[in-house]
Amino acid sequence: MGSDNEQDATEEELGDEIGEEISTMNSVLGDAYRGELDRETTWRGRLDQTTTWSVTVMAAILTWAFSSPDNPHYIILVAVLAVTTFLVIEARRYRDYDVYRSRVRLFQKNLLADALDPSQGLTHDDWRTQLSSDYRRPTVKITFLEAASNRLRRIYLALLFVLLLAWIFRVTAFATGESFRTAASVGDFSGTVVSVVVGVFYAVILVISLWPHDRGAMGEFRKGEEHAWKRTG
Template identity: 55%
Template sequence: MTASSTDETDGEQAAAASPHVGAGMLDEDMGPSSAMAHLYRGEIHRMKLWRERLDRTTNWAVIVIAALITWAFSSPDNPHYIILVGIATLTVFLVIESRRYRGYDIWRTRVRTIQENVWAYGLDPASGVEDEDWRASLGEDYRTPTLKITAEEAIAHRLRRVYLPLFAVLLVAWLIRITAFSTESWISSAAIGMIPGSAIIGVVAVFYGTALVVACRPRTWHAKGELRAEELRKKRK
């Protein structure tokens, strides 16, 4: 058997072993999966850029609330409601970051689709592909990119990962601030001008209750490949 015949036979066997991969994408004559490798590298790069945008938002949120808390406790004469301003500011950062997370999820979804159905299949063909229709789904997404998750789910992800602890820090700081520097009851010291303390406390309680419901309520998560405790436990032996 000639060398060219051997190469043709190997190419036919490779094609037969990879029926779910587009023609030429894993062609040995093109190098090791060159077309798909370049596509995958590009998606990784885009995902990395959006990941960095998320981190910048979080960094600014931490810097701002640290500055506000420091100023609030620097003098007994400084008003306690500056911490409530910090809660409102942190909410703005949360909304901005959730919007960026929805964009990040587009590229993350594509990367996970390729990982599950190309690289995982190439490493272990016996396990098959994760999704038989992945090529059609990925092709449609390239034709018409769409957001994969709702704004509420994006907010829930960011609350769970970053913002619930930050909101908790602000809440504790506010409670200490309205009790440590006043001889009045904490309800009275929570007042802001003509607004009674009970109303302020009620608004804060409703806000935090809503945040907990959004973050913790049972739901079907649509963010693809997001590492959650439930998924990690499934692989634990």
């Protein structure tokens, strides 16, 4: 029992010493920043990998769908389902990526930026408390809906609409005199039912991507916030 108390006291003293020694604290924060930056880069790579899978699968299916008039048009709808699955995976990965990016941004905005120009002051006066709390109990910073909306706006909305246009063109190009309603049928489902389902799906993803809301993601590049370098000399 006594040894546990002594260990706790020693660890508390160690924390106090690190906090009081500026050089030691700077070294610790520097190592922490490099570690968080490495984690952010790793998760950024995972996001890019998911996008690559989406584009590869999409290109392969489109190539096969247009290779012969005998190939069914609904294979493009299978591609829509596959790309949507990758969207869900990437949205989940983006939430993890945002955890490490938010920490990196805390370092950049309050440590590096203040060191370069102390006259501007700290962005968050309690940033070390925030970072300490996040290290003690890591939590995601954004909702799944916000993550999905972000990935839709950045990448997946364009991919899905390319698939929609490809499906419409595939149905009409090889209709051979049939009406769109007949040519778009899938099994026992009429072309009208298929078109309604596709329309509802695209309406939903469009609402998700464009729905106005306060964003919790910190440190993103955002439109309307361009800032040019000041030219001197």
